[in-house]
Structure formats: structure tokens, C-alpha cells
Amino acid sequence: MKIKFGINGSTLKIIAVLTMLIDHIGAVILNNLLHFSNGIQIHDSIFWGYQICRAIGRSAFPIFCFLLVEGFLHTHNVKKYAERLLLFAFISEIPFDLAVSRTICDMESQNVFFTLFIGLLVLIGFRTLEQRVAGRILTMGYIIILLLGIVVSILLYTDYSLFGIVSIAVLYLYRNCKQQQIFIGACSFLWEPFALLGFIPIAFYNHERGIKLKYFFYFFYPVHLLILYGISIYI
DSSP: OOOOSSBOHHHHHHHHHHHHHHHHIIIIIIHHHHTTOOSHHHHHHHHHHHHHHHHHHTTHHHHHHHHHHHHHHHOSOHHHHHHHHHHHHHHHHHHHHHHHHSSSOOTTOBOHHHHHHHHHHHHHHHHHHHTTOOHHHHHHHHHHHHHHHHHHHHHHTBTTHHHHHHHHHHHHHTTTOHHHHHHHHHHTTTTSGGGGGGHHHHHTBOSOOOSOOTTHHHHHHHHHHHHHHHHHHHO
16 A cells, blocks of 8 residues: 555644643643742743743644544544543543642633534534535525634633634635645634644645544543643642
């Protein structure tokens, strides 16, 4: 079997997970150390380490948004896909709150699985419309569904909130032209300049699945948050 040049889906997922891990090391561990560091030099070193980790980590979310769109386009059962996202959104909420807010329950901040779940519902709405209407009615339908997704993300205080929903929608709507998808997708992340780096590996995506990592991210997300929280408490 001939292997296409570029980056396959599993490699993209690994890149996203690693950059997310670096981001969370900064957000959970180094951010905690900043509050307890003694001495100017120590504080400055931790501060710059924190800034570098957060900058590297910004590239993770656009890759996850892209992978969500790809998953939606190629899944054989979108209902089960949505159910998995929602299940792990609830499973991940306590680890997320502990790591980010140091409380078991923080209603003012919900983990990224909720963002991805709402984004998937928006895509389901888009596809349903596409099968029934066209022209101006389709455009108006896109806008209404997108606005509903944005409102829900804002009300739930999901990670990345409305920016995440808009980016997922954009990556889907321009799926048929890779150049436009990358350009418009990158434009939707101009509010977070370092996130634009995530579109470099996306540009090299070769549409191959790679090794099977179906549940890797689902379990990695809550587990690594708990581990980082534990480390931050210990140090």
C-alpha cells in the first residue's frame, strides 16, 4: 500500500496532545510556582517558562478543532461520536476544575470537551440543513445554528467559548478547499496569534488515518489533568 506524503490523523492528534500537555504544565504547575517563588531570578525564570509553555500550547486547540471536523466527516455513527464527547465532558469536569480552579466544582469554567460537543452539534445542524435546503435559506440557517451554538457556549462558560464554536464552523464550511480552509481557519484564530502555528501541521495533513488512537485523547485529557494537579499540590 502506497503511503502518502505528509502528516496523518494520528500524528496530528499526538502533536495536539503534546502541545496541550506543555500548555497545561505551564497553566497548572508553573502558574502555581509563580505564586510561591522566592527571589527575583527564580520568579523571572518561572515566569518565562510559563509564557513559553502557554505560547507552545496555543497550537493545540486549532488542531483539535480540525480533527473534530475530520471525525465528523468520516465517522460511521455521529450519534455515538457525540455521546463519547458528552460522556468525557462530564468525566473530565472535576479533573479540569481541580487543575484550573483548584476546586471540585467551578460553574464559571467548563472543559474543552463541552466546547467540542457543542461544536459537533453545530456541524450536525449544518449537515441536516444541507440535506434539506439551499441558497439564502441555507445561509440563514447556518447563521442561526451558529448563533445558537455560540449562545450555549457562552452560557456554559466553556473553554474557548464562542471563539471555539466559530472556528469549528469555519473549518467545516471551507472543508472542500484546503487553502481556503487553512486561511479562513487561521483568520478565526487571530485573537490568539500563537495558535496560528497549529495550522502548519494541519497544512501537511494527508487525509490518512494512521495508527488507531480512538480513545487515546478521551482518557488522556482527564488523567493528565489529575496528575498535573497532584504534582502542583505536592510541590
